[in-house]
Amino acid sequence: MNVSNAVDPDAPVLSNDGLLGIVALAAGAFIVFGFIVSPPGEIMSGLVKILLARDTLITDYIGVGGMGAAFVNAGLLALVSAGIYRLAGAKIGGASIACLMLVLGFGLFGKNLLNIWPIIGGVYLYSLYKQEDFSAHINTAFFGCALAPVFSEILFSTAIPISVGLPLGLATGLLMGFVLPAAAAQLFKAHMGFTLYNMGFTAGIVGTLVVAIYKSYGFVPDPVFIWTTGNNLLLGSFLIVLFLGLIGGGIYLDRSAVIRMKDIMALSGQSPSDFVALVGIGPTLVNMGLSGTIGMIYVWLVGGDLNGPVIGAIFTIVGFAAYGKHPKNVVPIMAGVFLGSLAKPWGASDPTIVLAALFGTTLAPIAGRFGWYWGIVAGFVHSSAAQSVGVLHGGLNLYNNGFAAGIVASVLAPVITAIQWRKADHPEEKL
Template sequence: MPSTETPDDATHGPTRPARETSDRLILLVISGYAALFVVFGFLVSSPTEIGEGLVAITTSRDTLLSDYFGVGGVGAGFVNAGLLTLSGCLVYSLVGARITGAAVAALFLLLGFGLFGKNLLNIWFIVLGVALYARFKGQPFATHINAAFFGVALAPVTSEILFSSLLPVGIAVPLGIGTGVLIGFILPPVAAQVFKAHMGFALYNMGFAAGLVGVLIVALFKSYGFVPDPVLVWTSGNNALLGGFLGIVLATMLAIGILLDREAPSGLQRIMRESGQAPSDFIAIGGFGATLVNMALSGAIGLAYVLAVGGDLNGPVIGAILSIMGFAAFGKHPNNFVPIIIGVFLGSLAKPWHLADPSILLVALFGTNLAPIAGRFGWGWGIAAGFLHSSTALSVGVVHGGLNLYNNGFAAGIVAAVLVPIIVAIQSDRARV
């Protein structure tokens, strides 16, 4: 029987035995953090403010960059992210999907982007489209569920049609829903194909696929005279409050990882020896306890970088830190993503940008999806990849009109597809000398 594994959920290469953790327990831990987001939201905002904020968030355009803290308030942003992730956990549980490192990454992306771009309305049409694709292929939805929740990178397309077009409601509603379903239906085969271009050296493979699909959508929009306007909603002034909350999240994650597995340090060593080239399931390689420790350490590095350069903690930035944490279960660890940040840092120094500018700050954090280049070819090439990415990511957003939330995934796919063959050719030539 042919394998039903995809680049988004398979495991790369042989792994050493790791202490097994039940899917139910992993989902319980993720659900616990999602619930913590909801609780925190109600601690910082009143129920009335949260209700009004959720309405504002749900009916916003969501194009990059739409900080939900600015759209609906801090409390509503956290509640949206928490409820969205709890819903995702419920779907994983209902379909009986395996909770691999890819699943953890997908759910943490849901939690992170639930603070800017994904809401309780706009993701579900794409998820439905992927479910219909699975049915069309005669396969269980559980086989494609990671693709579904990674694929909601294009959720703003639905919001853009529903809430920013001049179309009457009778046309905008079916068009928005139908477009979302169609996107979900075509994303899985596109993602499987474009994976070959970067060979797993760009971890946000769905971002690369979504970027290409987004280019076609924007081209179609423009041909009918509809050009998405850029959006920049960016909040500041909450570093103490949000930094304290993130500190609690990271500390508890570290503690839970050690409590679950007293051998987590040895599991972490196994993880740190991996290149991270996708697909690399760190839960299978080092165990869930060690993976949680890696997630906590990786998130702490991301947080430290933001504070060190004087950046703002807000929806997009916390979302970027959570993406590092999520993919610390599926390809990232300090030894392979720190060189990327260094490369972006150096690239910023050589260009007319400030390290704390919104775009370049997010490039440094999201650009870590190029971590496998450093893991496989060394820190030097990782720094070079980060340097190139610091320019590429700031240039490609215009072609998809900000409708692809994983803009850095799109840019990194291009960088990896061009840079990796060059690295391989250079190393091959050196080996023959």
């Protein structure tokens, strides 16, 4: 397919405000849902608890502040973030939608209206230093909030008084944000776009260095595991309505959106791969709703829990369904992680394995570029890698699977390329 001619000239083109409006509607749905399931007083007290949480992986905000507060936090965070995009005059495309949907999803675990600002401030300082518009780095700033728990961990640590923790946390966050843009640009070359969470890879490396330095001074992050259960019916119903809304919105904007899903499925998804620019907003919204539904069905099939972290992972699929993911390239990754759970000493419904299957779809471009069978291999390998790298950053990188996937893609993609090159050069050889 010639992707340069993929966009239907008669398809509607939304302005920046229109695209931000889609994000705002999703964020608004989170807030409305929050007030439906919890009374205002409970939400307010829950929001305070969320702001004061340490946020190390895994901290389910539903377990910290209650379901209503968790969803209101996520919705408000996404609305504020979308407002900053608008104030910055940023060009909104698939990458921006992916970023804002990640903010929405991670607003249920790990990111809040207190801990994201040092990272964003550091990226802003970098843009000033480089004499470049902040809008050119705004995606890096918000993706970089993967390291937001570093600020919370230092600020609320019992080992450090707040009079020391506040300036130390701010300085650490600003410094991390300042180095992220340059580091991300360089590290992208290692995996060549075969993992979509480049910032997860970058944040993992930066976070590993920061944690190593703090550990050398005796400051070791305490492990956290807050994981709620028993809400599958309620949360599943909410997600179904939301995903149907995305699909319906895509069809409303473009009556041929469902048919034109084939144009998206023909793309490998290798980054950069902006589906909004390549195919149009209508098919992209349908892809977002459909891909999110597949993620939710996978959780149900393996007997997993729907909660803050899992919905955050599902919304990572939803967001990147505007920038690289579609059913054809995510299913093989999930299948590989599932097969890994059969062959290894853990179950498919274990929390970390469910998250590995969902977040591991960052490796979707491997399946899209090299074939479904290599996607299964990538998922199988990722299921092990994701269990091992968290100790390096002490749980302070929210994109732990992105870090693991960056390592997997950086090793696996060149190997696959070499194998396929040899097969093409010597077709008579059987491997």
